[in-house]
Amino acid sequence: GKPTCGNPESYNILKEWGYEGYITSDTDSCESIYDSKKGHGYVKTGEEATALCLQGSTDIDSGHGLLSTYNRYLESGVQNGV
Numbered sequence: 001g002k003p004t005c006g007n008p009e010s011y012n013i014l015k016e017w018g019y020e021g022y023i024t025s026d027t028d029s030c031e032s033i034y035d036s037k038k039g040h041g042y043v044k045t046g047e048e049a050t051a052l053c054l055q056g057s058t059d060i061d062s063g064h065g066l067l068s069t070y071n072r073y074l075e076s077g078v079q080n081g082v
Contacts (some may be wrong), residue, residue: 003042005029006052014057022063024060027054047077 004010005025020048032039034049043049050073053061061070 001027002056003033003040003052005058006033006042006049006056008056011057022059023057025058025062027062028064030058030061030075034069045080045082046073047080050074050077051082072076 001007005023006072011023028047028060030049030053031046033042033052034044034046035041043052046069048067050061050069052068061068063069
């Protein structure tokens with residue numbers, strides 16, 4: 001299955017329930033989507049993991065501050081059209 005923090009269906013369920021808050025990940029869950037040594041290896045790059053988490057409506061990537069997956073890969077992902 002899809003990792004929860006990168007799954008748009010999860011967000012759709014929350015919308016159906018009337019949830020209007022923000023969604024945050026567990027620490028390193030966005031990173032675990034691509035890093036097979038630490039987690040799932042569901043996608044191959046940090047840029048893909050960032051795109052998947054944003055598409056899954058993960059508003060906050062609870063990672064290692066400036067070293068979070070969003071901070072490391074968002075800009076290059078946008079530049080590369082991921």
